[in-house]
Amino acid sequence: MGKSTHDxxxxxxxxxxxxxxxxxxxxxxxxxKHGHGNWQSLPQKAGLQRCGKSCRLRWRNxxxxxxxxxxxxxxxxxxxxxLHALLGNRWSAITAHLPKRTDNEVKNYWHSRLxxxxxxxxxxxxxxxxxxxxxxxxxxxxDEPKTGSNLNHIAQWESARLQAEARFVRDSELHKQAxxxxxNNDISAxxxxxxxxxxxxxxxxxxxxxxxxxxxxILRAWESILMSNHSKAAxxxxxxxxxxxxxxxxxxxPIISAISSNGSLMxxxxxxxxxxxxxxxxxxxxxxxxxTVHHKNNGACLEDFGLWEIIMQREKKIV
DNA sequence: AACATTTGCAACCGCACTCGG
DNA sequence: CCCGAGTGCGGTTGCAAATGT
Numbered sequence: 001m002g003k004s005t006h007d008x009x010x011x012x013x014x015x016x017x018x019x020x021x022x023x024x025x026x027x028x029x030x031x032x033k034h035g036h037g038n039w040q041s042l043p044q045k046a047g048l049q050r051c052g053k054s055c056r057l058r059w060r061n062x063x064x065x066x067x068x069x070x071x072x073x074x075x076x077x078x079x080x081x082x083l084h085a086l087l088g089n090r091w092s093a094i095t096a097h098l099p100k101r102t103d104n105e106v107k108n109y110w111h112s113r114l115x116x117x118x119x120x121x122x123x124x125x126x127x128x129x130x131x132x133x134x135x136x137x138x139x140x141x142x143d144e145p146k147t148g149s150n151l152n153h154i155a156q157w158e159s160a161r162l163q164a165e166a167r168f169v170r171d172s173e174l175h176k177q178a179x180x181x182x183x184n185n186d187i188s189a190x191x192x193x194x195x196x197x198x199x200x201x202x203x204x205x206x207x208x209x210x211x212x213x214x215x216x217x218i219l220r221a222w223e224s225i226l227m228s229n230h231s232k233a234a235x236x237x238x239x240x241x242x243x244x245x246x247x248x249x250x251x252x253x254p255i256i257s258a259i260s261s262n263g264s265l266m267x268x269x270x271x272x273x274x275x276x277x278x279x280x281x282x283x284x285x286x287x288x289x290x291x292t293v294h295h296k297n298n299g300a301c302l303e304d305f306g307l308w309e310i311i312m313q314r315e316k317k318i319v
Numbered sequence: 320a321a322c323a324t325t326t327g328c329a330a331c332c333g334c335a336c337t338c339g340g
Numbered sequence: 341c342c343c344g345a346g347t348g349c350g351g352t353t354g355c356a357a358a359t360g361t
Contacts (some may be wrong), residue, residue, distance in 0.1 A: 016331075017329095017330075017331095018355090039346075051344085053332095058329090062329080091350065092347075105328085108329085111327090112326070112327050195320085228352095
């Protein structure tokens with residue numbers, strides 16, 4: 001398939017390869033003045049010897065004013081690893097959680113750095129699980145092979161994850177149809193707003209009024225839980241890098257429940273074992289499960305984690 | 320210093336999807 | 341329902357810079 005008639009290869013006289021500063025300036029000036037509108041017709045209007053697709057890509061990945069460039073922070077590293085474990089190579093979805101980063105940049109960063117880092121630590125960058133032999137032993141470790149109950153447990157996790165993801169997709173679609181305050185071309189921005197990342201748009205309550213979608217930023221939620229748990233265990237210290245050391249030995253995915261102020265219970269979904277985060281100080285790695293918390297009755301995600309009381313349970317015992 | 324190899328990243332390619340006529 | 345235009349997205353490529361021999 002494909003639309004080869006719209007590809008740069010089919011157009012005669014179009015320039016390819018790296019963009020010059022003069023070309024950048026032309027594109028930037030045109031978009032700032034007129035907006036991009038139709039990318040196909042833009043090059044001619046802007047006086048560029050490029051195809052529309054190339055212009056769009058250049059704008060999207062380089063010239064947009066709201067792009068952050070430079071080194072990735074530790075938190076961004078963790079976010080990418082965790083989301084990659086949950087979402088796979090869905091770079092646009094991952095980038096929606098990384099304000100001002102482009103999917104191309106995140107993708108490149110994964111392939112050039114993070115993937116290798118995971119491999120060095122003995123984790124499969126695809127599955128995010130320790131590399132195992134056909135007998136189920138982790139390479140170079142003394143871990144026991146997976147028992148029947150372990151496999152069953154993993155199957156339950158995976159089932160719950162798939163349910164949660166399906167619901168998340170469904171809810172996203174419903175919300176998009178119901179509110180559609182954004183251009184369809186800017187799903188990233190929409191996601192950022194829903195997740196409260198984009199300060200430029202103000203609180204979601206202001207944006208949506210009474211109809212605000214309930215959506216939980218799973219990363220923030222999980223960090224909150226880890227913070228809370230770790231603070232109790234480590235005398236209130238909450239340095240992010242110390243999580244790994246604390247949790248590496250005996251960490252088990254907690255069961256999370258969320259209850260509202262009026263006492264209604266949320267359904268809870270988990271994904272285990274997903275993100276591997278590296279403790280730069282101690283060279284250890286930890287496994288962090290994801291929790292996607294949905295309203296028991298309407299399936300909506302929690303929007304503001306701070307509004308809800310989170311109960312941590314481990315082995316069915318509230319801590 | 321010269322050459323080979325590796326790395327990082329911008330840009331390209333082509334498939335899939337949405338939407339309007 | 342079909343088709344074509346336009347766009348989104350993920351995989352891949354190509355090249356300059358960095359590093360190794």
